[in-house]
Amino acid sequence: MKWEAALAEIEAGLASFQDVGRLVERCVAIAQAEGARSRLRIHARLAQIFDEHADFESARGHARLAIESADAASDASDAALVASSLQRRDVFEIDLEELRDNIAIAARMAATWPSELDDYLADARAQLSRSLPMDAEREANERALVELLERRGDDSLEELTSSRVRLCRLLLATARRDEAIAIAERIVARDRPPTFALVEAYAVLWEAYRARGDDDASAVRERGAALARAVDSVPESNTDDVIGFLLAPRPFPEQLVSPERVVEVSFGMVADPATRDERGRPTEDGLLSEKIFGPLAEFTCACGELSSFASYGQQCPRCRVEARTSRLRQWRFGSIRLSRPVMHPRCVTAVAALLDMSPGELRDVTSFDEPVLGGPLDAEQSIRERLRDGGARSFGGARGRADHAILEVLPVPPPDAERSPLRRPEVIAAYEAVLAANRSDPAALQGAVDALFTAL
Numbered sequence: 466m467k468w469e470a471a472l473a474e475i476e477a478g479l480a481s482f483q484d485v486g487r488l489v490e491r492c493v494a495i496a497q498a499e500g501a502r503s504r505l506r507i508h509a510r511l512a513q514i515f516d517e518h519a520d521f522e523s524a525r526g527h528a529r530l531a532i533e534s535a536d537a538a539s540d541a542s543d544a545a546l547v548a549s550s551l552q553r554r555d556v557f558e559i560d561l562e563e564l565r566d567n568i569a570i571a572a573r574m575a576a577t578w579p580s581e582l583d584d585y586l587a588d589a590r591a592q593l594s595r596s597l598p599m600d601a602e603r604e605a606n607e608r609a610l611v612e613l614l615e616r617r618g619d620d621s622l623e624e625l626t627s628s629r630v631r632l633c634r635l636l637l638a639t640a641r642r643d644e645a646i647a648i649a650e651r652i653v654a655r656d657r658p659p660t661f662a663l664v665e666a667y668a669v670l671w672e673a674y675r676a677r678g679d680d681d682a683s684a685v686r687e688r689g690a691a692l693a694r695a696v697d698s699v700p701e702s703n704t705d706d707v708i709g710f711l712l713a714p715r716p717f718p719e720q721l722v723s724p725e726r727v728v729e730v731s732f733g734m735v736a737d738p739a740t741r742d743e744r745g746r747p748t749e750d751g752l753l754s755e756k757i758f759g760p761l762a763e764f765t766c767a768c769g770e771l772s773s774f775a776s777y778g779q780q781c782p783r784c785r786v787e788a789r790t791s792r793l794r795q796w797r798f799g800s801i802r803l804s805r806p807v808m809h810p811r812c813v814t815a816v817a818a819l820l821d822m823s824p825g826e827l828r829d830v831t832s833f834d835e836p837v838l839g840g841p842l843d844a845e846q847s848i849r850e851r852l853r854d855g856g857a858r859s860f861g862g863a864r865g866r867a868d869h870a871i872l873e874v875l876p877v878p879p880p881d882a883e884r885s886p887l888r889r890p891e892v893i894a895a896y897e898a899v900l901a902a903n904r905s906d907p908a909a910l911q912g913a914v915d916a917l918f919t920a921l
C-alpha cells in the first residue's frame with residue numbers, strides 16, 4: 466500500500482538523521498485521502514515512530530490526530546499504540562493538565578476497547594496519584610484505579626493492594642477511619658505471601674486501630690513488623706557478579722561488570738568523602754548513607770520525622786530516608802560515578818598483554834594526566850576501541866568484555882552484608898580517599914582506586 470511505503474521511507478530517514486518533514490507531509494496527505502480506519506493506523510504508527518526516536522512533540526501530535534480518527538473508526542488494534550505514545554511523553558515531562566487530559570481520552574477509548582487500554586490507564590492513574598495532593602481528586606482517581614484493577618479479577622495483584630493501601634492512607638488523612646479499617650482488614654484477611662504492599666496495609670491498619678483505641682492494635686503491629694523484616698531481607702536477586710568484580714584477584718575479563726550493571730544494582734550515588742557528620746551519624750551522601758542503603762533504626766528515618774511502624778514504606782520528605790527495617794543495609798548497593806575513567810588496577814597486566822604493551826607503557830598512556838596521542842580522551846577512546854576489538858577476538862566465547870577494565874562507576878557494597886568489606890576501617894578510609902580525589906583532585910584518582918583495590 467502507498468502509505469506503508471511512505472512510513473518505511475520516514476523510518477529510514479529518521480534512522481539516518483535526515484530531515485523527514487517533507488516525507489511526513491506526503492504521508493499525511495495520503496492519510497487525508499484514506500478512510501478513517503487507515504488514517505487511524507497511519508497516525509498511530511507515526512506517533513510510535515516518533516516516540517521511538519524521542520521526538521515526543523511530534524509523537525503527541527500524531528497521537529492526537531489518531532484519536533480524532535479513532536472516533537470515526539471502530540478498530541481497536543491501534544488504540545493501545547496511541548495511548549502508549551501519549552504516556553511515553555508523560556514519563557519524561559509530567560504535566561498534570563496533560564495527564565488528566567490523557568486519562569480522560571484513554572478512559573473514553575477504553576469504554577469501547579477495555580482490555581487494550583487497561584495497562585495504560587492503570588499506569589497513568591498511578592502516576593497521577595503520585596503527583597496529586599491528598600485531596601478529593603486524588604481519591605476519585607484512586608477509586609477509579611482500584612475499580613479498574615478489580616475488573617481484572619486477580620485479587621492477588623500487588624498493584625491492586627498498593628492502590629487500596631493508598632486509598633486507605635487518604636481516608637485516614639481525611640478522618641474517615643472506619644472506611645480505611647474496612648478496606649485494610651479485607652487486605653490482611655486474605656492469606657498471601659508477604660509483599661511490600663501487604664506490610665503497608667498492616668501499617669495503616671495499626672495506625673487506625675491505635676487511633677480508635679482498639680485492643681487488637683499491638684497484635685497487628687507485631688504481625689506487620691515480622692512481615693516487614695521478611696520483606697526487607699536479602700532478596701533472591703543475585704548480585705554475586707558485582708561482589709566478584711570487587712573481590713576477584715584477577716577479574717579480567719570474565720568477572721568485569723559493565724557500568725550499566727553497577728548502576729542497575731545501585732540504590733544511589735555515594736558522593737561525600739565524609740562518612741560521618743560531627744555527631745557521628747552517617748552523612749546523607751556518604752558511604753554509610755541511610756538514604757541510599759536504608760535506615761539504621763527500624764521504621765525510623767535519619768531526621769526522626771518518621772519513627773513508627775505506621776510510616777512503613779514512606780519516604781521522609783525532609784531527609785529522604787525510607788521508614789523500613791535496617792535489613793535493607795545487608796543487600797543494597799551504592800555506586801560512585803568517577804569524574805574521569807580509570808584503569809582497573811587488577812587488570813593492568815592482562816590489558817597490557819592484549820594491547821602488546823608493557824604494563825609500564827600502559828600506565829603511562831592511561832594515567833590520562835598528560836596529553837598523550839592528541840589528548841587524554843583520544844588515548845582512552847583508542848584503548849577502549851582496541852580492547853573491544855581485541856577482547857572480542859581473544860575472548861569470543863567468554864562472558865564479560867575487556868573494555869570494562871576501564872572503570873567509569875565503582876560499586877559500593879552493602880554496609881551491613883555479612884562479609885561486607887565496609888566493615889573494615891581501612892576499606893572505609895580507602896573509599897573516602899577515592900571520593901575526595903573524585904571531587905577535587907582527579908589527577909590523584911587512579912592512585913586512590915589502586916589503593917582501594919589493595920585494601921579490598
Ligand SMILES: [Zn+2]
Binds near residue numbers: 768769770771782783
Ligand atoms: Zn527524616
